[in-house]
Amino acid sequence: MISNPISNGIVGEVNIPGDKSISHRSIIIPSISNGICEITNILKSDDVMHTLNAFRKMGVKIEENDKKIIIYGHGLNSLKKPEEDLYLGNSGTSARLLTGLLSSQKFDSILTGDKSLSKRPMERISEPLKKLNGKIETSNGTMPLFIKGSNLIANNIDLKIPSAQIKSGILLASLNATGQTKIIENKITRDHTETMLKSFGANIDIQIVENKKQLKITGQKELVSKNINVPNDLSSSAFFIVSALINKNSHIKLKNINNNPTRNGIVLALKKMGAKLVFSNERENNNEKICDIEVASSDLHGCELGPEFADLMIDEYPILSIAASFASSPSIFRGLKELRVKESDRLKLILTNLTNCGVKCKNENDDLIIYPSDKYHIKKNIIQTDFDHRIAMAFAVMGTKIGPLSINDSESISTSFPNFKNEINRLGGNIS
Ligand code: S3P
Secondary structure (H helix, E strand, O other): EOOOOOOOOEEEEEEEOHHHHHHHHHHHHOOEEEEEEEEEEOOOOHHHHHHHHEEEEEEEEEEEEEEEEEEEEEEOOOOOOOOOOEEEOOOHHHHHHHHHOOOOOOEEEEEOOOOOOHHHHOOHHHHHHHHOOOOEEOOEEEEEEEEOOOOOEEEEEEEEOOOOHHHHHHHHHHHOOOOEEEEEEEEOOOOOOHHHHOOOOEEEEEEEOEEEEEEEEEEOOOOEEOEEEOEEEEHHHHHHHHHHHHHOEEEEEEEEEEEEOOOOHHHHHHHHHHOOEEEEEEEEEOOEEEEEEEEEEEOOOOOEEEHHHHHHHHHHHHHHHHHHHHOOOEEEOOOOOHHOOOOOOOOHHHHHHHHHOEEEEEEEEOEEEEEEEOOOOOOOOOEEOOHHHHHHHHHHHHHHHHEEEEEOHHHHHHHOOOOOOHHHHHOOEEOO
């Protein structure tokens, strides 16, 4: 894919797809609840389809048409042993959440993934599950995962790594455990799992005590299904928001965007940098906050973000780094250790690709420092993505300013935003 520069900005109303995190949970939770769930606006991307296919392979009836997906759930113990390994493609969310859920089933299962997922750390989920009597074998800490279905017993778990995927895997495991599991989240991460479990009737108590989250969940209570309307994805919106901010004469509108306070660090960060963002029509749907956002080209300045931002916007640093490259002063983003274990080593790829684009930047410990300039001299116009969708989209946005940039392995974009290229071109982009 080649991202070419545009002389005028991007203009119009953007079609943003459904939220990826909520879409995964919209399949997993109804599949183990009782009743029929109609899901509208689900994200039909590769990652989410891997979750959906996994549940079909475990015997769940799932109907699909243009407008909705219908899941017929039959309770906590209704899943059937899959006849083959469950292949989860590139999806870390599917891997961590399913490991938790499957560790409490009456059958054994094997989870596999693509090249990138097979390199990602899995002991972060298998180790805490062992405290609940879970029996999971990793392959040297990675996939394939061999899960022996077991009777889980509640325990207390203190989460050391800030990760919604780990928390969610443990919550899903606890649903079938005997007794009350207590999870302490030292750093608060996205809360879609506990929010949806609560609305499906799980026996869950959530409290914030001294900036830590305490989740108490009592297992073996059956859940009752509800219909779900998935809001649009703020993480996917961020590529368009930054594209509009850095390109002159831009003016875009994004509707029905999920504005969950455990996820919206990117808008707080961009506002700190002077972005012209106007929020309107703020409301709630399925206990998730939603709003419309208007964005106009803005003169950005640099900013300093502490590590607390990383928990609120871990997926948005690639695109934030592009915004920082067009600010009038340097930026420092601190505490980005978790960026190293995403779909790629994102910290490394941000540095390599920005440097090749002529942007002065450096990494000190786990901090990223960017020194923007008025003019960039591209050193190498091939962007290495290591099949990471967010690196590909972030540097496609970079291309709209300083291109042409050739984005390697850009097919990864279909893991989260299959229509990205068409959509940006429809609004004035020039990606071929
Ligand atoms: C996700 C959680 C985050 C995020 C990922 C989606 C989720 O991962 O990076 O894209 O849906 O729970 P971690 O929880 O491991 O940080």
